[in-house]
Amino acid sequence: MAELERDLRALGALLEYPPEPDLVPAVRARLAQRERRWRRPLVLALAAVVLALAVAFAVPPARSAILRFFHLGGITVERVEKLPPVSRRSPVAGLRGPMSLEQARRLAGFPLLLPHLTPRRAYAEEGIVAMLLHVEGVEGPVLFAEFRGEGLGVVKKAIERQTIVEPVRVGNSDGLWLQGAPHVVTYLDARGRARVRTTRLAGNVLAWTRGATTFRLEGALTREQALHIARFVR
Amino acid sequence: MVGRPLEETEVVERAKRGDARAYEELVQTYQGLAFRTAYLVVGNAADAEDAAQEAFVKAYRALGRFRSGEPFRPWLLKIVANEARNRRRSAGRRDALALRAAAAESSGEAAPSPETAALDAERRRVLLAAVETLPDEQRLVVTCRYFLDLSEEETAAVLDVPRGTVKSRASRALDRLRETYG
Known part of the structure; x- marks a missing residue:
């Protein structure tokens, strides 16, 4: 008896768990948002989102100077002196899945446009679908995500000075190209049950919009590779 | 067993009074x-x-109902487990438990003979496989009690069952494991 229990304890110490996420920034932001809402119940959902994000990115004032904003569809890019300290996580962390594309579409609640490299599995939540593409010649997976902005799903990126931000055209749509230096992404879905997720990424990003949908490609891609993939999204 | 530092009671009290920094701690x-x-x-x-994040948010809102002086850990774990169970129903297949790569290969003891190392690693695999085949409710008791090293009381809180049930499930689980693991 004692031996088996001892062996089980020893086994427990050798178990492999997934990397532990840092929950502090997300919990902080959500609590701050709720308090805000309670005080001013008439504040619109979008305003609450913006407030919560401001809190999520609260870092000591001297370091948090916001240098510039870029807006595109459901994405806000904010240049900051110093990135908030968050751990690096899988870009699909927090989403459900993997699931079939059909399940993802139903969960997301809007019709999907897909790249020509579409895998069979996707990750989703209401208003957002993400999938990991394998692009030949590119190291690591490439994230392809699409979501409906409309003030409900919001993605925010914080970047440092070294990151290049360049406006681009994807077909007839406006886009942004972000290159170099890690950045921090926060997702927030404010449909009554706000969620904040923060993650740190190192890849380059192409973001663009079409209609009410915002698209995001992210990974170790060159600008040309990203634009090429984006052109075939239909 | 829990070894709760004295100041935790103070931190919990500060959080109860709405001190967000204390809660972050x-x-x-x-x-x-x-x-x-x-x-x-x-x-998964x-x-x-998601469950852990949600639990921390809900626990904060429920702090008013937390009885001062009680241990915080089992109270929190109960909320965490509740959130996790809610997601378990909608989640797909459970990921198999895995051993850290190094642990799967050698015993980690000082200079074990190749035979011992192989045997140890093999026994570990057998035991883990045996745990994996336990019925859900027995497996959870084993993972709580031995893998997470929770007390009986904490395990009862996590599984939302009386302590007596924890005891009986644990004993059934150990009997079963002994059959396959020896």
């Missing part, structure tokens, strides 16, 4: 255990993270 302290507990219940990292 509690999140910092317990997020690892909360995540692992949720992971063992729900079986994304849902576990």
